[in-house]
Amino acid sequence: MTGPKYRQIHNYLKEKIQKGLYSEGDILPSENELCSSFSITRTTVRKALEELIKEGFIEKKHGKGSFVKERRQSLGLLNVKGFSEAVGQNVKTVFLKKPAIREWSNQIQIPVSLMEKQKACIHFERLRFVKGEPVMLENNWLPDIKLGGLISNEFVEASFFKTLSRNYRIEIIGSESELRAENAGSKIAELLKIKEGYPVLHISLKFKTSNPVLNIYSELYCNTQKYPIGNIYHL
Amino acid sequence: MTGPKYRQIHNYLKEKIQKGLYSEGDILPSENELCSSFSITRTTVRKALEELIKEGFIEKKHGKGSFVKERRQSLGLLNVKGFSEAVGQNVKTVFLKKPAIREWSNQIQIPVSLMEKQKACIHFERLRFVKGEPVMLENNWLPDIKLGGLISNEFVEASFFKTLSRNYRIEIIGSESELRAENAGSKIAELLKIKEGYPVLHISLKFKTSNPVLNIYSELYCNTQKYPIGNIYHL
DNA sequence: AATTTTAACTTGTACGTACAAGCTGGAAAT
DNA sequence: ATTTCCAGCTTGTACGTACAAGTTAAAATT
Numbered sequence: 001m002t003g004p005k006y007r008q009i010h011n012y013l014k015e016k017i018q019k020g021l022y023s024e025g026d027i028l029p030s031e032n033e034l035c036s037s038f039s040i041t042r043t044t045v046r047k048a049l050e051e052l053i054k055e056g057f058i059e060k061k062h063g064k065g066s067f068v069k070e071r072r073q074s075l076g077l078l079n080v081k082g083f084s085e086a087v088g089q090n091v092k093t094v095f096l097k098k099p100a101i102r103e104w105s106n107q108i109q110i111p112v113s114l115m116e117k118q119k120a121c122i123h124f125e126r127l128r129f130v131k132g133e134p135v136m137l138e139n140n141w142l143p144d145i146k147l148g149g150l151i152s153n154e155f156v157e158a159s160f161f162k163t164l165s166r167n168y169r170i171e172i173i174g175s176e177s178e179l180r181a182e183n184a185g186s187k188i189a190e191l192l193k194i195k196e197g198y199p200v201l202h203i204s205l206k207f208k209t210s211n212p213v214l215n216i217y218s219e220l221y222c223n224t225q226k227y228p229i230g231n232i233y234h235l
Numbered sequence: 236m237t238g239p240k241y242r243q244i245h246n247y248l249k250e251k252i253q254k255g256l257y258s259e260g261d262i263l264p265s266e267n268e269l270c271s272s273f274s275i276t277r278t279t280v281r282k283a284l285e286e287l288i289k290e291g292f293i294e295k296k297h298g299k300g301s302f303v304k305e306r307r308q309s310l311g312l313l314n315v316k317g318f319s320e321a322v323g324q325n326v327k328t329v330f331l332k333k334p335a336i337r338e339w340s341n342q343i344q345i346p347v348s349l350m351e352k353q354k355a356c357i358h359f360e361r362l363r364f365v366k367g368e369p370v371m372l373e374n375n376w377l378p379d380i381k382l383g384g385l386i387s388n389e390f391v392e393a394s395f396f397k398t399l400s401r402n403y404r405i406e407i408i409g410s411e412s413e414l415r416a417e418n419a420g421s422k423i424a425e426l427l428k429i430k431e432g433y434p435v436l437h438i439s440l441k442f443k444t445s446n447p448v449l450n451i452y453s454e455l456y457c458n459t460q461k462y463p464i465g466n467i468y469h470l
Numbered sequence: 471a472a473t474t475t476t477a478a479c480t481t482g483t484a485c486g487t488a489c490a491a492g493c494t495g496g497a498a499a500t
Numbered sequence: 501a502t503t504t505c506c507a508g509c510t511t512g513t514a515c516g517t518a519c520a521a522g523t524t525a526a527a528a529t530t
Contacts (some may be wrong), residue, residue, distance in 0.1 A: 004512080004513060004514090005513080005514075006513075016416055018525080030479080030480060030481085031480080031481070032480085040515090041514065041515055041516065042516090043513090043514065043515070043516085044513080044514060044515085046481090046482095047513085047514090054289075055530090060481065060482095061481080061523090062478050062481050062522050062523085063479085063481060063482090063483065063521070063522030063523040063524085064480060064522080064523060065480060065481075066481085074351070093478090142519070162437055168521090174467070175466075175467070175468060176465070176466070176467050177300040177465070177466045177467075178463040178464065178465055178466075179414065179436055179438075179457075179459065179463055179464040179465075179466065180436065180459040180463045180464075181416040181417070181434040181435050181437075181457070181459050182416070182434055182436055182459075192317040192473090199416040199418055199435075199473080200416050200432035200434075201414055201415065201416040201436065202416075203414075204463075205477080216512085222414075222416070222417050224414065224417075228413040228414055228415045228439075229413065229414040229415075230411070230412070230413055230414075231410075231411070231412045231413075231414065232409070232411050232412075233409055233410060233468060238482090238485060239482080239507065240483080240484075241483075241484085252524095265509080265511085266508090266510080266511070267510085275484080275485090276484065276485055276486065277482065277486090278483090278485070278486085279483080279484060279485085281481085281511090295511065295512095296492090296493090296510090296511080297492050297493085297495060297510080297511050298491070298492030298493040298509085298510050298511060298512095299492080299494090299510060299511080300510060300511075301510095301511085327472090380491070394523060448486085
């Protein structure tokens with residue numbers, strides 16, 4: 001609960017942004033104001049703000065101030081094109097298998113580290129719809145590091161990553177992926193309501209998080225005919 | 236040529252790394268050594284090193300030092316899996332069309348900014364081979380911002396990005412991409428030596444660089460059967 | 471009234487200092 | 501000979517100060 005001072009400021013501001021107390025485009029208190037509020041020096045405040053910049057929460061403008069970023073266009077999280085634009089309305093997510101302890105699957109393409117394989121495995125399967133059409137089948141695995149309530153509770157805005165960030169303050173800090181174009185097999189074809197043999201995008205993912213023993217492994221199958229998969233990142 | 240001090244140290248070290256004077260795994264001079272070499276304070280040295288970390292050139296280890304990173308596994312540059320591992324030997328790149336001034340193509344999926352469309356367009360087309368097999372057709376477009384010699388000269392290690400970095404000190408700072416699985420048309424099929432209708436991965440890319448008026452647009456078609464496309468990035 | 475200047479804000483760079491915390495190898499104690 | 505300890509290195513955090521540079525709005529000038 002202690003840790004370095006700059007982390008406390010960082011968490012304090014991050015929490016406010018996440019809770020919507022500062023919203024898109026808002027200006028944060030100036031560095032000097034934060035200094036006196038927290039009785040710390042500007043060096044420390046600037047360190048905290050720099051962390052927020054790295055995580056994509058804010059941006060600074062010389063001579064003006066620090067501003068909360070529009071959407072947190074973070075680190076190459078995959079989006080169905082038109083997913084984030086049409087938030088909520090035309091998008092639906094259905095659990096085929098709710099989060100539960102299951103076996104580590106050999107379906108996972110990217111090698112799971114030994115440390116993680118020793119732990120139990122949480123798995124869930126989701127089907128994502130845009131305008132009523134199924135466009136992405138998603139299988140996710142992660143080691144069970146006892147995040148209380150992760151299994152039973154609902155996700156924040158149907159997003160697993162937002163849940164990790166808001167409830168557990170765990171951020172995605174990187175990823176590794178493999179991309180393949182494949183012909184849909186019978187199971188995929190049935191779920192995505194396409195013909196067998198139709199080309200689908202197969203994405204194998206390993207997300208690294210700020211918790212060094214928590215990586216998230218995903219296998220995605222996407223019908224990219226109408227909705228290509230989008231991917232944005234920045235330094 | 237002046238600019239802030241930390242930028243000078245940053246460029247100095249970056250250049251040394253790029254030229255191979257420091258190589259993979261090497262330890263950089265300690266922060267205090269750099270301080271006395273350049274007659275600056277540790278604050279400034281640390282700022283320069285932090286930039287190098289962001290760009291993926293080095294990593295720091297508490298109590299030990301700053302180390303040059305193995306491969307610059309930077310910002311989600313796409314790689315044919317097994318491309319960077321088997322450097323040079325099994326990999327070949329052939330220009331189908333050498334860099335030259337051409338028209339802005341309407342093949343580009345991601346919108347080209349107006350400012351760029353006013354400039355002339357440099358275009359080149361390459362076919363990439365692994366173990367003698369063609370695996371990726373690559374079309375690239377960028378605005379002509381008068382990078383002398385870019386058209387005529389050879390690329391550094393057959394890499395366009397390395398050329399930009401080493402010769403012009405321009406770095407990739409982000410990207411936007413769209414991914415689609417498609418059936419190969421006749422032209423793609425012929426070039427990649429596959430049957431028409433075979434599933435291929437179509438990647439549309441926009442790379443943002445440290446030069447705000449230089450974005451690079453690419454359309455890639457990949458046969459991912461044997462060699463999936465890999466993609467790594469980190470905060 | 472319109473323009474210019476100034477003053478008061480913002481963030482950016484750079485200085486210098488001090489101590490904490492992680493690592494390593496040689497000296498000291500066992 | 502082995503272990504323990506410590507001194508001297510490394511990076512990490514935090515303090516405080518000063519001035520440069522970009523922005524803005526009020527004040528002074530025209």
